[in-house]
Amino acid sequence: MAILHYLSAGCGYRHHPEFAKLAAEHNRIGGSMERGSLHVTIIGAGLGGLSLGQGLLRQRIAFDIHERDLSLTARPQGYRIRVDRTGRRALAACLTPALEAVFRETCAVAASPGRNLDAQCAPARGRKVATWHHSAADRSDEEGDLSVHRPTLREILRAGQEDRVHFGQTFARCETDPRDGLRVHFTDGRSFRTDVLVAADGVGSAVRRHVLPNAEPADTGTVCLYGRVIAEADVKAARTLLAGPAVVFADGFAAILDPMTFPAPPMCAAKLGLTPVRDYLYFALIGPSARLGFQDLLPSPGDAALVTQLHALTRAWHPDLRSLLGRAEPASLVALPIRDAAPLDARTWPEGVTFLGDAIHVMSPAGGLGANTAFADAAQLSARLGAVAAGRASLSEALAAYADDLRRRATAAVRASAEAATILFASAPIWPTAT
Secondary structure (H helix, E strand, O other): OOOOOOOOOOOOHHHOHHHHHHHHHHHHHOHHHOOOOOEEEEEOOOHHHHHHHHHHHHHOOEEEEEEOOOOOOOOOOOOEEEEOHHHHHHHHHHOOHHHHHHHHHOOOOOOOOOEEEEOOOOEOOOOOOOOOOOEOOOOOOOOOEEEEEHHHHHHHHHOOOHHHEEEOOOEEEEEEEOOOEEEEEEOOOOEEEEOEEEEOOOOOOHHHHHHOOOOOOEEEEEEEEEEEEOOHHHHHHHHHHHOOOEEEEOOOOEEEEEEEOOOOOOHHHHHHOOOOOOOEEEEEEEEEHHHHOOOOOOOOOOOHHHHHHHHHHOOOOOHHHHHHHHOOOHHHOEEEEEEEEOOOOHHHOOOOEEEOHHHOOEOOHHHOOHHHHHHHHHHHHHHHHHHHHOOOOOHHHHHHHHHHHHHHHHHHHHHHHHHHHHHHHOOOOOOOOOO
């Protein structure tokens, strides 16, 4: 039976006793004991921006997050994401122990470490991607990857900082005044002075376009078509057929399938009142635009053309796979272009402005590194700013050190993601080169 976990959708977690405990812990560690006068303005309340907010709470640094959407659920945010060892360690550094435990306990339960298949469900060999790791059957396994429902993680990341997240505020510009310092302006006419402006507003970053107009990510000519299957019987069949997460290698493209099945909810998560989510089969087809049949303008989310194309791409697959994907929830289907961009030299960044996640480094999802790199950004930046608040470093030194670290990590992640895409899209196995 598919599990409806947590509480009913109408229960807001801020009204529950457990939330009060978590908020009290945040206040003890963070907000009510802010150090010094340092203030950070974060643009974007996605996974990266909210993670940074959690890190700043732990560092007792004042901050505000400004999000252009009207609410946390104003638009679709996607489904499953994989959190690897880097991401798990970064989240543990940003979150309080209580919230980090909630994150772990709300991840899906993996039935197997995962496997590679061809379109007829036979084992696919010679397709090893260096950045892929086994799924953690035991969520205490520090080496394995965890699969988490993205909206659930976003709700967890927001806990304890509701009063600092401001919705319906769109960034317009920033400027430095010799007397006033750095001032951030919004399209509604409001403006705020701050010490640090962090662009965490994703691949279409308004901050990046304003301060680095020539740094637009490049279109890779590839597309990701993703969605989910939610029928209880189909999710159960997928778990039996796939025995856990699987990568299916087709001719010139690949599909990632992951049965997202959840355990009975822990009491703490239930008391937080997180939005319920049913078990589901997550899938994503990734490949060149022409191969996936999207050479022109991509259809809108939920468009009937996406259903037609999904059926066409899988018509020669094993009947069981074809049957599963044929039951995809039409409204869940989304096709997105894949872009990439390695971070620019930080010497081109304006004083007091820095970046996080897709706002500065964009990569193919083939390597599974995008969100994990953003989590690492948040952990590193909050630690650097913590050193400033403690008087161990100047702000300019801290931002420069963070930018150097970001560029090293993110450049490697963008490169690894591109290499993973090459393996996914190959028509024949690519055997690792002997070393």
